[in-house]
Amino acid sequence: MTKRLFLAVGLLLSAVGCVHVPPYQRGRLAHPTMLLTDAATPGEAHIYAIQEGAVGGGSGVEGGCGCN
């Protein structure tokens, strides 16, 4: 698990060796599908919250799952 964690972090950090992209070259980045917000719909996210023992990585605030 720890190895996988470091591998994932390492891969992401290696990607930080990024180039500086000026605003006029960001046409592709402006596409709606390039938003890095939650891709799951609220209903989908709720299912994951109940059926997976893990949390985190999301964004936004909402009332709890109430899945007792």
Next chain:
Amino acid sequence: MQLTGRVLTAAALILSALGPVTVLGAAKPAGDNNDDEDEEDAQDLARLRRSPIAVRASTAVSAYSDSDSVHVVSPTISGAVADDVAGWSVNGRYLVDAVSAASVDVVSAASGHWFEIRHVGSLAADVKTGPVGLMVGGGVSREPDYLSLGVGGTVSVELLDKNLTPFIGLSYGHDDVGRTGMAKAFWQTMQKVGLQLGATFVVNRSTIASISGDLILERGYLAKPYRYVPLFAPGVGASVPPGASVELVNQLRIDQRPADALPDARDRFAISGRIAHRLDSSTIRLDQRLYRDSWGLTASTTDARYTVDAARRLALGPHVRLHVQHGIDFWQRAYEATLVAGGTLAIPRYRTGDRELGPLKTVTAGAGARFLLSTDLHAPWALTMQLEGIYTAFEDALYLKSRRALFANLLLDVAFE
């Protein structure tokens, strides 16, 4: 107080912005006989005067059904008012879950089929001032035996010519947990505090990524009030196979059947990465989360989506998600009572029948499609459909070895200026 101030400011901005919308929507004076040229001029003028205020609304209905006899239908409505030029937005959402269940957990507790409705509401506001962005929001979820309240906020700062955007988020939640018919005075409480730190960064002209870390501290009642855990005599637990039926469990267990009992503190950690890459007419999106908590549960969740612009108005693509987890440290398929001095049986301090705390693997696969109903870039209308199949394998649980589920979602987005 700052939060209240921001909300009031946002509300004042909305009200002040309603002026130009009203003017643009005014009827023509009576007796105005415009010819075609005048009409074109008027349309051009209207375009130029287009209000920066956008009003968006959406309605959705989703349905979930699984092989464990749980069925959920969830209608949702949401709305937002935004001024992208001024950099603010306010949005709200209301959702109702209608849940019908006759799952194996219900059956094993000798309870009948039940039906329940959950109401969920949330409100959020974003404000951007120069490179600094602020989001605040709150939500409430209510059902007959559960009340959850949450608030939170995120601050982000655009740096390096918007190539790097670090952010920090804080959240607080308070849950009241009870049983239907139980007096509120006897309900249990749970509180949670969340901290999220991360950054979004531009990798190159076609790729954007983010990395974030979450710390979530939960305190209070963390068990499930309706769950009762079957207990077995010393030495019998190993003979209860994974997926053992209700009948077999009842045949092998002892009479004692204590309630779910879990520690009253749980510290949860997650590190997550997201990356999106735009090709000529498609986007690849990959999310990865690694998770561990103080109960010993470790998990990996991988989520991948591929969206293709199939036509001018149509985007569609597949979605795959894989979740793998190891169970909590005190997870046992069949908890055994222990023999103590005097020949009496003692029950384990911690025990749970919540199989989502045990080892499991979940594969989700499906597809989605988004169809633009209008081509107006400023006020698009769109219809989104999604269908997912979910398969969960429970490696070490009673009653169930697997669960199959279907999830469908239909969403209509409308926007006005």
